[in-house]
Amino acid sequence: MIKIADVVIVGGGISGVAIAYNLAKKGVKNVAVIEKSYLASGATGRCGAGIRQQWGTKMNCKMAKFSCEFFENAKEELKYEGDIEFKQGGYLILSSTEKEHEQFKKNIVLQNSLGIPSRLLTLEEAKEIVPFLNTDGLVSATFCQKDGHLNPFHTTEAFAKAAERLGVEIYRYTEVKDIIIEHGKVKGIRTDKGDISTNIVVNAAGGHAQVVAKMAGVDIPVYSERHQILVTEAIEPILDPMVMSFSLNLYCQQVPHGGLIMGRGDEGEPRDLRVTAGWHFLEEMAKTITSLLPPLKNVRMIRQWAGLYNITPDRQPILGALNEVEGLYLAVGFSGHGFMFGPATGVLIAESILGEETTLPIDMLNMNRFEKGQLIFEPSVV
């Protein structure tokens, strides 16, 4: 293990490897990523594998658009020999109340003003996209063709390999035990394989972000909530877009391989970092999805798993330097959409560490927004 680094990143998910790649690309020589298991073993690899630009806040829209444009050229930029399985089948988002329909109208105005090609659809138009959609109880829909799917394991691997070619050291199966602070400044990091001296540490620990922040003596306003997912066997292509509803609390997409990935959230989910699978989810998921997409009754599910949403009070991430500890940067609190924001996170944190003007204005995502009470709430999260 190296003894001295310019930057040490905690967490080998999409955020960690994307930050490392961007730092190395900008010429930073000694960058290390520490991952306690294998790459994408946490929230990244457990996510629903969807990417969308249809958000309800300006900042989330901008980060999503930036990231989507990156994904469109990712294969060339990252020179990955594998396949990141990018598919732009769109997201069809359904409203089931008048209030939600009104929110959708606002979302579309916001998204269109930022150059996101989403549109409001009637239920008849929605059925043209998914003919077997059961529209009982629905009000309207929005659709954006540029949204879609990406394989989280291969995307993380693509960033990691590109970073390693630029000299980044990635330590897999290495656990961070402590962050060494002296006089309010970061001085190093302690792992189970040795210590590294560094003046800059980035917390990109996903579902474990608050645990890592504690190592630096910092409380961050996030909690981790279990979210569950299941996948069916691979079948012939029947569903182009991701079908999603915030009020029905579900999403479902057929991935290029043929399996249908679907998930839902639950207010009552445990917040103790467990990622075990539960029976209640399975029943609720099966009932709601077969009611909305009836032909799925005949499809066999083969696997169920769970991951952690690292949730902030306003459902927007916390990005940038922390005022309390010099040299500590946060890329946390993605509230269930850290994978799809990965490319933006990588660029913005790298720029912020190097003191450059950031491509997108991230001041409003700094942790000090919670003290100032300047919160803008994201309404569109499952």
Add this chain to the structure above:
Amino acid sequence: MSDNSIVCRCSDLTLEDIRKLIKKGYTTFDEIKRMNRAGMGPCQGRTCMPIILKEISIITGKPISEIAPGTYRPPVKAITLGQIVETSEGGGNEHD
């Protein structure tokens, strides 16, 4: 076994496919699974997991007892979403 023997029937992977990944440094079942879908099909790794663990052991020189097996996830057997709905609406406690 020859290099072109099928190891994972669900995802159509040969021994050569598996050996290549192990030699590239993917030396646990879970990493191999995530790279090429070994064990992600309807049988959930029942056929391929023992063979893959043995190959990892041969190539890395580690005894099988020291190699982490893949995570076992529910269900034990593939089941249609319709069957889950029927069972849950029937109270979920009765078995045939």
